[in-house]
Amino acid sequence: MTLVITRFPTSEQDDPTVFRVSEGVWQDAGALSNFAPTVDDRTVMALVAPEDVRCHWFTLPDVQGRQAESVAKLRATEQSLGLVHTSAGADYDDVVATATIASEVMQGGLDKLGARGLNPDIVLPFALSVSGHSHGVLRAEMDGLSVLRGAQFGIPDDAVLRDLFIGDAHIEDMDAASLRSMLLSASAAPLLNLREGNFAKRERAVWLAPEQKFWVRRLLTALVIVTMMLTLATLGKYWVATGSENDAALAAAQKIDPAIQDIYQAESMLAASLNRQGKTQGSFAPLSAALWRSVQASPNVSVRELRYTPDGILTVVLAAPTSDNINKALVTIQQDGFRITATARQDTTGATLVDMTVRMP
Numbered sequence: 122m123t124l125v126i127t128r129f130p131t132s133e134q135d136d137p138t139v140f141r142v143s144e145g146v147w148q149d150a151g152a153l154s155n156f157a158p159t160v161d162d163r164t165v166m167a168l169v170a171p172e173d174v175r176c177h178w179f180t181l182p183d184v185q186g187r188q189a190e191s192v193a194k195l196r197a198t199e200q201s202l203g204l205v206h207t208s209a210g211a212d213y214d215d216v217v218a219t220a221t222i223a224s225e226v227m228q229g230g231l232d233k234l235g236a237r238g239l240n241p242d243i244v245l246p247f248a249l250s251v252s253g254h255s256h257g258v259l260r261a262e263m264d265g266l267s268v269l270r271g272a273q274f275g276i277p278d279d280a281v282l283r284d285l286f287i288g289d290a291h292i293e294d295m296d297a298a299s300l301r302s303m304l305l306s307a308s309a310a311p312l313l314n315l316r317e318g319n320f321a322k323r324e325r326a327v328w329l330a331p332e333q334k335f336w337v338r339r340l341l342t343a344l345v346i347v348t349m350m351l352t353l354a355t356l357g358k359y360w361v362a363t364g365s366e367n368d369a370a371l372a373a374a375q376k377i378d379p380a381i382q383d384i385y386q387a388e389s390m391l392a393a394s395l396n397r398q399g400k401t402q403g404s405f406a407p408l409s410a411a412l413w414r415s416v417q418a419s420p421n422v423s424v425r426e427l428r429y430t431p432d433g434i435l436t437v438v439l440a441a442p443t444s445d446n447i448n449k450a451l452v453t454i455q456q457d458g459f460r461i462t463a464t465a466r467q468d469t470t471g472a473t474l475v476d477m478t479v480r481m482p
Contacts, residue, residue, distance in 0.1 A: 210313030248275020415453035
């Protein structure tokens with residue numbers, strides 16, 4: 122796992138240096154404008170210059186934990202001018218450290234880092250990456266950043282601020298090894314992190330790993346192929362069955378007229394024959410289909426006679442052992458929407474007969 126550390130850019134001309142730390146070894150990765158992220162880059166920490174962020178400490182003995190941080194953030198915001206973004210963290214005892222940065226500066230820095238493929242996990246004031254010295258002042262430098270760190274202050278290394286905050290107090294320069302050690306500690310457990318609230322890091326959810334995506338694509342491809350094969354097999358079965366029925370119908374038609382060559386000619390001749398007889402071809406099929414559907418749904422019901430008249434009326438004689446069986450068939454065909462008339466009678470065997478006519482709706 123590689124730690125990436127850089128300075129938080131605050132202007133269009135700002136081009137900070139990027140450092141990579143892997144297993145304690147520091148490497149200069151060059152300027153941000155030439156930076157290219159790698160798959161090993163796991164944690165990114167950006168350090169904000171003391172000129173761009175205001176750090177303040179509040180002593181809150183009466184509140185603790187999250188409540189103390191909320192109170193400190195509120196007070197720091199109230200003491201700031203303009204729209205600021207504020208973060209807070211417990212420093213020591215009852216003391217809470219806060220950091221405020223202009224919202225537009227925060228957003229601009231994140232945009233500039235994002236343009237080079239860096240999405241910081243930690244945005245930390247450089248002053249708060251250095252531990253406070255209870256008996257003096259530490260001076261730390263890194264990539265153009267220079268900070269003076271005391272027990273409850275972190276300020277730019279400026280002559281005016283030195284006279285105002287430090288006076289004649291001794292200033293101890295921090296060596297590079299100590300600073301790097303503190304930066305590693307800060308990346309593991311930062312005092313506070315400006316990446317919260319409106320600027321919290323939001324990662325795009327990764328539902329599937331690359332290897333899982335590969336297998337999902339293979340399974341979907343296999344599913345499509347199997348579905349197509351089943352569809353073709355079903356269509357083939359229907360084509361074979363239709364062909365068999367057509368062959369049987371053609372053979373029956375050729376017994377009547379040997380000149381018939383194919384099923385289409387047979388259908389054409391059947392339609393012409395019905396027209397010559399004054400019969401409507403389109404009515405017989407739905408009427409007979411409705412009749413047979415109702416008969417099949419009614420046990421013990423049979424058809425004794427069937428006639429189709431030129432006026433589109435299907436005349437049927439139904440037979441059954443009891444009237445209940447026939448009533449079920451009548452109800453079924455009526456529910457399909459066809460108009461019927463029915464007259465019941467009995468034959469010499471005692472069976473119930475119904476003389477019925479069926480018309481289109």
